[in-house]
Amino acid sequence: MEFSSKLLENAVNEVSQLPGIGKRTALRLMLHLLRQPENQTRQLSESLWKMREEINFCANCHNISDKKLCEICANPNRVEEIVCVVEDIRDVMAIENTSQYKGHYHVLGGKISPMDGMGPGELNIHSLVEKVKAGTVQELIFALSSTMEGDTTNFYIFKQIEPYNITTTTIARGISVGDELEYADEVTLGRSIVNRIPFETSLKNQ
Amino acid sequence: MEFSSKLLENAVNEVSQLPGIGKRTALRLMLHLLRQPENQTRQLSESLWKMREEINFCANCHNISDKKLCEICANPNRVEEIVCVVEDIRDVMAIENTSQYKGHYHVLGGKISPMDGMGPGELNIHSLVEKVKAGTVQELIFALSSTMEGDTTNFYIFKQIEPYNITTTTIARGISVGDELEYADEVTLGRSIVNRIPFETSLKNQ
Structure with missing residues (x-):
């Protein structure tokens, strides 16, 4: 792809490094941003950088968290x-x-x-x-x-x-709630039979 | 979606405003960025903002360009x-x-x-x-x-x-080069017959 603008080319190259986004999609996204108010791109750009720079992981469970310990811990x-x-x-x-x-x-x-x-x-x-x-x-x-x-x-x-x-x-691995047996794969169905549970237990879980 | 981090939530919300990108995809992209070196996010964030702020349109043809007149003009x-x-x-x-x-x-x-x-x-x-x-x-x-x-x-x-x-x-609207007639839609095929060109002209274009 040959771009008439180095600025646009840089942005497209950076965005197309994200997984699942190619150059064409990246160009489409950039043209969308150019049609929107400047503010939107500023917020997008800032939120990305802020997230990457200030992100913190919970000291106990390693989940993403803004504090030293996450809310769960x-x-x-x-x-x-x-x-x-x-x-x-x-x-x-x-x-x-x-x-x-x-x-x-x-x-x-x-x-x-x-x-x-x-x-x-x-x-x-x-x-x-x-x-x-x-x-x-x-x-x-x-x-x-x-x-x-x-x-x-x-x-x-x-x-x-x-x-x-x-x-x-x-x-537990097994058939999803609401699924039909005939469409389940045999490994899952097999495991769900081997690991069957008492009927009374299943009643309690409902 | 409930996030354990406000920073992550902001970034996901901003990214999911882009066309064709939902919250799940946005979250996947953000987790990818978090696994990559900080540098990549900085470049991404900067290139987006720089593009939006400094972008220029050719004074003659309105194409995106870094100079006053685009290279073509x-x-x-x-x-x-x-x-x-x-x-x-x-x-x-x-x-x-x-x-x-x-x-x-x-x-x-x-x-x-x-x-x-x-x-x-x-x-x-x-x-x-x-x-x-x-x-x-x-x-x-x-x-x-x-x-x-x-x-x-x-x-x-x-x-x-x-x-x-x-x-x-x-x-000109017509059948794509290399396409089979039987799969062409009738409007296109119809136009390609109405707007047929002299055979000698087509020889020169090859």
Whole structure:
């Protein structure tokens, strides 16, 4: 692409470095910004830079937070004996939306994936093991996605904390509520039969 | 969506105001930026703001340009007697890529579309009529998209410049080079038959 303006070219190049945004989309977005009041671009530009520069991670669970401790870790009503291990803030938000969980979180910041250059050293695993070692944690819930990387990460953490003898659980895999059995994949359906639960328990959860 | 950080929330809200980007995509982009070096976000943020603040439009053709006159208008080898009327810079780039056009452009900045609040007053039509009135222009090529809005805009401009007696043309509509006739829509195929050209002419264009 040949641009008639270096300013436009720079902006398009920077924006097209974002994942899923190519040069054409970037150009479309820039032309949109040029048609809007200057104010909008200033706010966009400032909010991006402010976020990147001032962002803070909770000292306890590594979630994104504006304070030293995030709201969940600082809340005395949350059960600190139960810790849910997740990949990033999106998983925290998804679980919080269910209003079903009252424990703490531990945000790893990714999964072990040598292909993407993510080793255990890049993740917040050390602090998790230290937390378990300290003795407060009684149950660790693994809530990573069930891919090879997720399973590897679960297993790696499990091996590290095995000596400390705490309960480890993983979220239930099964047929989504409201889904038809005939359209479910066989692995999920198979797991949902193997890990079936007492009917009385399911009644209570409704 | 409930965010654990006001900074993140602001950035997501600003980014999701861009067309085609929702809150989820915006959050994904922000998490990507947070994983990248700070430098990348600074460059992105600066290039956006710099573009919006310092952008300049060519005094002659209204194309985006860093100087007072864009490179095309300032180039003495381009034929200023022929002016191609286009919607925005993307169309200029597309036509320039063909290397088939040696004339000038006139960028309208949109099409007449009352539904979107775009009247003739919002577009660079007045300066085009003035240019024609001045007497240098001999041919005007309409290269707007062939939608109702495009046709309306063409007709509006045509009516304004009719008294000055210059040649007006419109780009040829027809079957794309390499396309199969059986898959072409009937309007396009119909036009390509009505506006057929001498075979010898087509040989020369190859």
